[in-house]
Amino acid sequence: DAGITQSPRHKVTETGTPVTLRCHQTENHRYMYWYRQDPGHGLRLIHYSYGVKDTDKGEVSDGYSVSRSKTEDFLLTLESATSSQTSVYFCAISAMPNTEAFFGQGTRLTVV
Amino acid sequence: GENVEQHPSTLSVQEGDSAVIKCTYSDSASNYFPWYKQELGKGPQLIIDIRSNVGEKKDQRIAVTLNKTAKHFSLHITETQPEDSAVYFCAASIGGRAQKLVFGQGTRLTINP
Numbered sequence: 001d002a003g004i005t006q007s008p009r010h011k012v013t014e015t016g017t018p019v020t021l022r023c024h025q026t027e028n029h030r031y032m033y034w035y036r037q038d039p040g041h042g043l044r045l046i047h048y049s050y051g052v053k054d055t056d057k058g059e060v061s062d063g064y065s066v067s068r069s070k071t072e073d074f075l076l077t078l079e080s081a082t083s084s085q086t087s088v089y090f091c092a093i094s095a096m097p098n099t100e101a102f103f104g105q106g107t108r109l110t111v112v
Numbered sequence: 113g114e115n116v117e118q119h120p121s122t123l124s125v126q127e128g129d130s131a132v133i134k135c136t137y138s139d140s141a142s143n144y145f146p147w148y149k150q151e152l153g154k155g156p157q158l159i160i161d162i163r164s165n166v167g168e169k170k171d172q173r174i175a176v177t178l179n180k181t182a183k184h185f186s187l188h189i190t191e192t193q194p195e196d197s198a199v200y201f202c203a204a205s206i207g208g209r210a211q212k213l214v215f216g217q218g219t220r221l222t223i224n225p
Contacts, residue, residue: 031210042118042201042215043156050210058212059113090155097211098144098163103155 003027004104006091011036012110019078023091025071032074033092033101034058034066043090050072082109114139116204118216126224131192133219135202136184142204145178145185146213150199159200160187189221197223 003026013019023032031050035043035058035107045058047066055066063085078085091104115138125131125133137145143164148156162176169176173188173192178185189196199220203213 031212033211040217040219042116043213044215045159045212046208056210059214065198092155094211098156098205099211100161101133101211101213103148103157105153105155 004091004093004102006012006089006104006107008107009076010108012112013081015082015111016080018079019109021076021089021091023074023076023104025074025093027093027095027102028071029095029102030071031097032068033094034064034074034076035090035092036060036087036105037090037106038087043112046076046089055075078109081109081112085109086111114142114204114206116202116214116216118219120218120219121217122222124222124224125192126208127192127194129221131187131196131221132222133187133191133200133202134184135203135204136182136187136215137214138183139204139206140180140183141206144156144205144211145176146203146205147174147176147187148161148201148203148215150201150218152198156201192223194223194225197221 005024033048034046049055049068092101095100146161150156175188202216
C-alpha cells in the first residue's frame with residue numbers, strides 16, 4: 001500500500017466550527033488531491049496541489065481551503081463547517097498527471 | 113466541464129458469469145480513463161486504466177474498452193469470484209497541470225455464490 005495517512009479518521013464537529021483534515025504521504029509524490037465522497041455522486045475533487053505552495057480549486061471548492069507547506073503534507077480546512085459538508089473525505093497522491101492515483105483510507109466527518 | 117455517467121448503479125451476477133459496467137464522458141479532450149474498486153471502509157484502488165491512444169486493454173480477468181468516437185468506455189470482468197464484490201468507479205481526466213479526475217456515480221457489484 002502507498003504510504004498515505006489521513007488524520008483524523010473520524011470526527012464529529014458542530015456547525016460553525018473550523019475543522020482541519022491532514023493528509024501525510026511518504027512517497028515523495030508531487031501531486032496531492034482532496035476528494036469528497038457522497039452517495040449518488042461518486043468522488044468529487046475539492047482542491048489539488050501540483051507542488052509545495054502550488055494549489056488550485058477543483059469542482060466543489062466553495063467553503064474549503066488548502067495548504068501545502070511541505071511535499072509530504074496537504075491540509076484541508078473547513079473555515080466554518082456546515083451540515084452540507086458532512087461527508088467522507090479522501091486524500092490521493094500521484095507521481096505524474098494521468099498515472100495511478102493512490103487513495104488514503106478516508107476521514108468520515110459529521111457536522112451536527 | 114467534464115461529466116461522467118456510469119451504469120448500472122447496481123449489478124448482481126452469478127459466480128463465474130461476466131459483469132459489464134459502462135461509462136460515458138462528455139469532454140472529447142479527456143485522454144485518461146481509470147477504473148477503481150472500492151471495498152467497504154477503504155479508499156478506492158486502481159484496477160485498470162486506459163489512455164486515449166489505445167482501444168482495449170486486458171489484465172487477466174479484467175478488460176477495458178474505449179470508443180473515443182462515441183465517448184464511452186466499459187469495464188469487463190470475466191469468471192467473476194466472490195472477492196469481486198465491491199463498488200466500482202470509472203473516471204475520466206483531461207490531464208494537463210494535474211490529474212483532475214471526474215468520477216462516475218459508482219456501481220455496486222454483487223457476486224452471488
